[in-house]
Amino acid sequence: MTFHPLDEAGQWSGDRPFSVYIHVPFCASRCGYCDFNTYVLASQGPDAGQRYLRAAHGEIEAAASALAGHDARPASTVFFGGGTPTMLTPDQLGGLVRHVQQVWGLAPGAEVTTEANPETLSEEVLDGLLEAGINRLSMGMQSADRAVLKLLDRVHTPGRAVEMARLARRCGFDDISLDLIFGTPGETLESWRTSLRTALSADPDHISAYSLSVEEGTRLAARIRRGEVPMTDEDDLADKYLASEEILTGAGFVNYEVSNWARPSTGPDGLVDRHRAEHNMAYWLGHDWWGIGPGAHSHLGRARWWNVK
Ligand SMILES: C[S@@+](CC[C@H](N)C(=O)[O-])C[C@H]1O[C@@H](n2cnc3c(N)ncnc32)[C@H](O)[C@@H]1O
Ligand code: SF4
Structure with a gap:
């Protein structure tokens, strides 16, 4: 039987904004803490x-024909x-x-x-993305601390993300998140x-600060189980979350969602919060979205579904 999400979705309301998520499952190398659906490109x-x-x-073609005649927005x-x-x-990416x-x-x-991972960026790539x-x-x-980056298996140096954020601004990006x-x-x-202060020094418009989650099946979880590395501490995580709120709010950012802070600014359209991640808000507000790519989730009307990983 052919799956047709709109059979499940019931009335697709047509009055909710529509978003598209495209999952790209490749990385240059695998970070030991990450359990996202991603594979080392060179090994594929x-x-x-x-x-x-x-x-x-x-x-994309299949999704477009499934939605054809359904008041697609x-x-x-x-x-x-x-x-x-x-x-x-x-x-x-431009083709997509x-x-x-x-x-x-x-x-x-x-x-x-x-x-983007800062390692993959250059002036040429940034111009191309625009x-x-x-x-x-x-x-x-992730961090400005070399030892922390090493434990997280990050291949970039502490300064690389700041350098690329500044370069992205010079190239013309108006919305930069770290x-x-x-x-x-x-x-x-x-x-x-x-x-936190180093990230702010790059003059970003948005910062996501995530507490490290130790995911089963990752190299980090195995190292903790073997006693090579201590487990994360909940009180320590709480103190650091409070420090994030203090430093980012002190710098004028607004904590508009659990892990996300945005620099308020008014755009030409008069919209004040234009540096919030609108795509992220679409998830929180229950908008409709179609997910393309392995493991991507979709939500349309009353239906949710996801691709095989
Ligand atoms: C898809 S990655 C971002 C792009 C790129 N792959 C990179 O890592 O630079 C999304 C973000 O999820 C966060 N993340 C991944 N695994 C995490 C974990 N176990 N705990 C907390 N944050 C995690 C990291 O901050 C990462 O930047
Ligand atoms: S955190 Fe590391 S492994 Fe996970 S998606 Fe980003 S670069 Fe890839």
Whole structure:
């Protein structure tokens, strides 16, 4: 039997904004703490990128025909998540943006985000991403402490994310976010405070600060089980969350969602909170979204479903 989400979704209300999530399941290397659905690109065969792109474009077509005649709306947000979407070239990402635009259209002022690892960026790549229609950059920085980055298996140096955030601004990005992780075993409160201040020194528009979650099946969980590394401590995590609130709010950011802080600013459209991650808000507000790519989740009307990983 062919699965048709709209059979399950019932009346697709048509009055909720529509978003598109595109999961890119590739990374240059695997961080020991991460259990996201991602694979080392080089281990997937020489044409893994091309096979992925064929499947992703095919899925956009399938989604568009499933929604045809159902009052489809232009996409308000598009989000490339991963993995590390910038393992694909800006042209390849641009091809996917154009395909979304062609089948659904993009709403005026649509937010188009890509996640990125600072190692994958350069001036040429950043210019290419802007040309591809990507207007928001969300970069994994995690920490400014070399020892913490090492424990997390991050391959970049502490300064790389800050350098790339500044370069992205010079290239013309108007919406830049940095991801940080707190509570890594061995990280002191002062080290975390320094990471927050260092992230702020890059002048980002948005900061995500996540408490380190120890996921079953990861290398980090195995190291903790073997006693090589201590387990995260809940009181330590709580203290660091409070420090985040103090430092980020003190810098004028607004904690608009549990782990997310945005610099308020008024855009030409008069919208004050324009640096909130609108795609993230779409999840919280129960909007409709279609997820493309392995493991991607979708939500339409009253139905939720997800792709095999
Ligand atoms: C898909 S990654 C971002 C892009 C890129 N792959 C990178 O890591 O730079 C999304 C973010 O999830 C967070 N994350 C992943 N695993 C986590 C964990 N176990 N605990 C807390 N945060 C985690 C990291 O902050 C990471 O930047
Ligand atoms: S944290 Fe980012 S770079 Fe590291 S494995 Fe996960 S998705 Fe890949």
